[in-house]
Amino acid sequence: MVISSRPFLDTYLAALGSSKLVAYLSLFFAAIGFVNYVSFGLKSINLLLQLFVLSGKNLKKYGAGNGAWALITGASDGIGKEFSLQLAKKGFNVVLVSRTESKLVDLALEIKEKYGVETKILPFNFAESKSSDYTALAALIEPLDITVLINNVGQSHSIPVPFAEVDDAELTNIVTINNLATLKVTKLVVPKLIAKKKGLILTMGSFGGLLPTPYLSVYSGSKAFLQHWSTALAAELKPKGIDVELVLSYLVTSAMSKIRKTSALIPNPKMFVASTLSSIGLQRGAQGLAATSTPYWSHAIFQFFIENTVGIWSSIVSNQNLQMHITIRKRALKKAEREKKGL
Numbered sequence: 001m002v003i004s005s006r007p008f009l010d011t012y013l014a015a016l017g018s019s020k021l022v023a024y025l026s027l028f029f030a031a032i033g034f035v036n037y038v039s040f041g042l043k044s045i046n047l048l049l050q051l052f053v054l055s056g057k058n059l060k061k062y063g064a065g066n067g068a069w070a071l072i073t074g075a076s077d078g079i080g081k082e083f084s085l086q087l088a089k090k091g092f093n094v095v096l097v098s099r100t101e102s103k104l105v106d107l108a109l110e111i112k113e114k115y116g117v118e119t120k121i122l123p124f125n126f127a128e129s130k131s132s133d134y135t136a137l138a139a140l141i142e143p144l145d146i147t148v149l150i151n152n153v154g155q156s157h158s159i160p161v162p163f164a165e166v167d168d169a170e171l172t173n174i175v176t177i178n179n180l181a182t183l184k185v186t187k188l189v190v191p192k193l194i195a196k197k198k199g200l201i202l203t204m205g206s207f208g209g210l211l212p213t214p215y216l217s218v219y220s221g222s223k224a225f226l227q228h229w230s231t232a233l234a235a236e237l238k239p240k241g242i243d244v245e246l247v248l249s250y251l252v253t254s255a256m257s258k259i260r261k262t263s264a265l266i267p268n269p270k271m272f273v274a275s276t277l278s279s280i281g282l283q284r285g286a287q288g289l290a291a292t293s294t295p296y297w298s299h300a301i302f303q304f305f306i307e308n309t310v311g312i313w314s315s316i317v318s319n320q321n322l323q324m325h326i327t328i329r330k331r332a333l334k335k336a337e338r339e340k341k342g343l
């Protein structure tokens, strides 16, 4: 039996009167509206399921509790320190890499005492980009069963600053640490993961890279670079059994953000990392962005809202961001002036 849509169309056209063009146009726009409505509904349901019902991949898949090692960069403070502690708690031995040796020693001791796993440390200033440090890192991980890499190390501008006034050393450090170091460390680890046909690579992205951010333009660009690189790498390594994910975050309390008080929109590193490690493989707020996750619930809802209203590339967002960072810069300069006067 063939069902014809003619009777409906005829009735519809008759109801609209003589203008067929108006009738077809209105049908066309109604269809687009319906598709958008359904798609928004499905995305909303998916977001809620991923945030509050579904669980991420079990870390046992990567050898947690079975002698496997996780390598964390920027491990001695903030989000990296929490990754180190929480991965150790889940049974990974940990390689801790960051700048300050004394902080690494203390953290390694704390991890050993609390969780009884093995630890290795490597003081490494990524800003210096010394080949001897990369050689030392390669030698350190050579005998280890590394299955997890957390590319966490990162630097931002000390305060928001117009691009023309960015200090040359700061510009070089941001790109060297956020981009060059991330790529070079990953390149040391990837062959080991390919050989084992399993592994997990998480790289810390940022809303500063998701949304073009004036006055933090070098940081913003460096994090946007990581978005494309990580998503491309994810597609390359998926057939080899390796999971690669860019992790997006809005503000988290830390030395970098200079924020100490938590709020609904600003978790502490412990809360942020717990949500990240429990949602591996779930995009949460980063729907539509392949191999990307915005794990923390309020960050996810914030991103979903922006993407489904004004859009992340809109001039509304970058103008709003510009005004916000001009204000933050003014406040930071006033504070520096007060400190200079010893007030």
Ligand SMILES: NC(=O)c1ccc[n+]([C@@H]2O[C@H](COP(=O)([O-])OP(=O)(O)OC[C@H]3O[C@@H](n4cnc5c(N)ncnc54)[C@H](OP(=O)(O)O)[C@@H]3O)[C@@H](O)[C@H]2O)c1
Residues within 6 Å of the ligand: 073, 074, 075, 076, 077, 078, 079, 080, 081, 097, 098, 099, 100, 103, 124, 125, 126, 127, 128, 152, 153, 154, 155, 156, 177, 204, 205, 206, 207, 249, 250, 251, 252, 253, 254, 255, 256, 257
């Ligand atoms: N906090 C936020 O609001 C936020 C938001 C979005 C994304 N992120 C991203 O999350 C990551 C971690 O940020 P965080 O806030 O946790 O930072 P943080 O508290 O400032 O900690 C940074 C860590 O990186 C290490 N580090 C800094 N410069 C280094 C260098 N040149 N060489 C080696 N190690 C270095 C630090 O070592 P020392 O202890 O020795 O200084 C410390 O362990 C970054 O990639 C950041 O872009 C943060």
